[in-house]
Amino acid sequence: MAATNGHNGVGLLEKLGKLDNGKPPFGCIQCGLCAASCPLGPAMEYPPRKLILQAMAGNLDKLLTSPSLWMCVSCYACSKRCPRGIELAEELWPALRDAAMQAGHQPPAEIQETFQNVFKYGNVLGKSPRQRLQWAKDLDVRVLDLSREPRPVDVLWLVGCYPSYYPRNQVVARAFARIMTELGVSWGILGTKEKAVGECDRMFGEEGLFETLVEQNRKMFDEQDFGKIVVLDPHAFRALQSFYPRFNAWYPVQHYTVFLEEYIEQLKPLMVKPVEAVVTYHDNCCVGRRCECYDPPRQLLELIPGVKLVEMSSNRDDSLCCGGGGGGMWLDAHIVANGGRRLSDERVEQAAATGADTLAVSCPYELSRFEDAAKVTGLEGKLKVRDIIELLAESMDLGERSIA
C-alpha cells in the first residue's frame, strides 16, 4: 500500500516523482485497470493511469491545472482493482488536489461554498449549528443530548449533516431513533455540538479542513463515555475507521447496517407489517466496495416480510457509484460541463431494469441523488428510493413513514 509521509500528501507527491531503485514508484505497471474501471475515466483528460504516468514524468503542473483533477468521485474502483494495491482514490487524488489548491489553483466554484460552510458552521449545508437538533423536534422517543447531559452510553450516534438538516433525510434520522429505542439500545447524540466528520473534505484534498474537524471532533468524543460510534453516513464510517487513526484518533465505529445486523434475531419478531415491494439494493462505495461489507444490508432487507430482493447486474464489487463521493455531491455541474456522465442517472436506470419498484440505499447522499435522478430519467412514480432504515421502520410499524 502506498503510504504518505505526513498527512498532506507532499511526501507522496515527492516520492511519485522519483524512481525507486530504477523502478517506477509504488510499482505501477501502467496496466490501465484503474482507468478502465473509472466510471468517469472516458471523460477525463488524465484518467488514473495517465495521472500516474504524468506525475512520474514530473509533469505535475499539467495535472494541477486540468479540469479532470476535480472529476474523481472517490468510488474506489481504481484502488480496489489495482494489482499493486496502490491507493489511488484515497491517496493520490487528494494529494494532487491539495497540491493544486496550495499552488493557488481554484477548485470548481460550486464546491467552494460547501467547504466554507463546513469550516464556519461545521456542516455542509451552511445551516445554523443551533438548528442541528431540528430533526428531533416533537419526536416521540427520548433523544439524549450528551453535550448537555453527559452520561455513559453504549452508542454515540453521529446523526450526520444531511439527516440533521435536510427534510428528506430527517425522516430517516427520526426512524433510526425509533428503531434504536425499540431495540433498547442505550444511545445518545452530540446535539447542536455535532460537526461534520469530514471524509469528503479529505478526499477532495482539503487536508487542513479535515485536520480541523479531526481536532474538534476528537475533543468532543473524548469528553464522552461511550462504547462505540454508530453512523448513518458510510463516508463518516470510512473516515473514522481509516483516516482519523492517522491523527491518533481511534474510535470503534460501525455503519448502521453492520450495527443493526447484530440485532437481527431481536429484529425478526419486530417485523410485524409486510412491505410489499420488489427491492434492489445499491451498494455504496465506502462501506461496500472499499470495506467489502455486502451482506448485512441485504440480510436486513430480507428480514422484512413482503420484500422481494433482486440484484442489479452491477452489484457488490461492481456497483456503480452514485457520483456523490469525494466532493462529487457538489460537482455535478463541473463534471457534466467537462463531458462526464451523471452516474446517479445511470444507476436508477440499472435499478429499474431489474423490475424493482424500490431502490434501497444506506447512504444519506443517495436519497436525494437518486430521487433527483428518477425525476430526470422519467422514473418518478415508478421507482421509489428508500433508505433501509425507512423500510425497517415501516415493517416495525414505528409511526411516521417515508415521505416518498
Added chain:
Amino acid sequence: MNIVVVVRQVPDLIEPLEIVPSGDALDLDAASFILNESDDHALEQALLLKEAGGGSVTVVALDFGDVDNTLYTAVAKGADRIVKIACDGDTPPAPRDSAAVYAEAIKPLEAELVLVGVQAHDELDGGLSPFLAAALELPYVGVIRGVKADDAPGTVAACKEFPGAVMARMSVKLPAVLGILGADQPPRYVPVSRIRGAMKTAQFEESAATLAAGELLLSVSRLYPPAPATRAEMLSGSEEEIAGRIAEILAEKGLVK
C-alpha cells in the same frame, strides 16, 4: 501600491434575528458574525491589484465578532499586514463613529488607496465608505465594480455602476477611497491549511486609535419584522390555463404589452 482595506463584521443571517425586549435593537448575543460581503470583495480587489502591480495590502478591522478568523483568512489569501482596533462593548459602532476611528487607524499607514465595501446590511445612518473618505479628507467614488492600474502614474482606473446597467470607467487620482460593490473576480477560495498556517504565524498589529461615541444623530424607536401585506396567489388548473393567467397578470402589471 500601498493599499488599505477595511473589513467589518456583520450579523450572520443564517441565524434567526432576534430583537431585544425593549424592541429597539437586535439581540446581538443571539447573533453570530461574518465578514461583510462587499468588504470581502474589497479585499479581493486589493489582492488582485497587488498581484498585478506589486505593493502591499494592509487589512484594518475593529476587534469585534469573528474578526480573528477574518483577518487570518485575509493573510492566508495574501494580505501583508493585519491591524486590529480595540472595540469595547458588545455592539459595533454606527458607521459615522466607526469612520472616525478607522480614519485615525489608517492615517499612519500612508495608504495610496483605501478600499471598503460600499454597503453592509447593518448600516443605519449611511454608508461607512463616504464617511471614511471625509474623515481622511480624500476623494471618494462609490459603487465600484472593478479597479485596474491606470496608464497615468498616481491613478487607478475604476468602473462605477450607475442605475440602468450603465457603467462608467473613470481615472481616479490617488490617494483616494473607493467604495467597492464587486471585485474583478469573486473572492478567492483559500485552503484551510493556509488559514491554519496564518493562525500560527501571522501577527496582529494593535492600532492606537480609540473609539469615541459621536453625537447621536439617529436613534431607533422600534425594530420589528415586516408584516406580510398580501399573500401569494397560487395558480391552479391546466398548464394552458396557468400560462394564460400568468400572461394576464404580466399584462395587468404593465410588464408586457
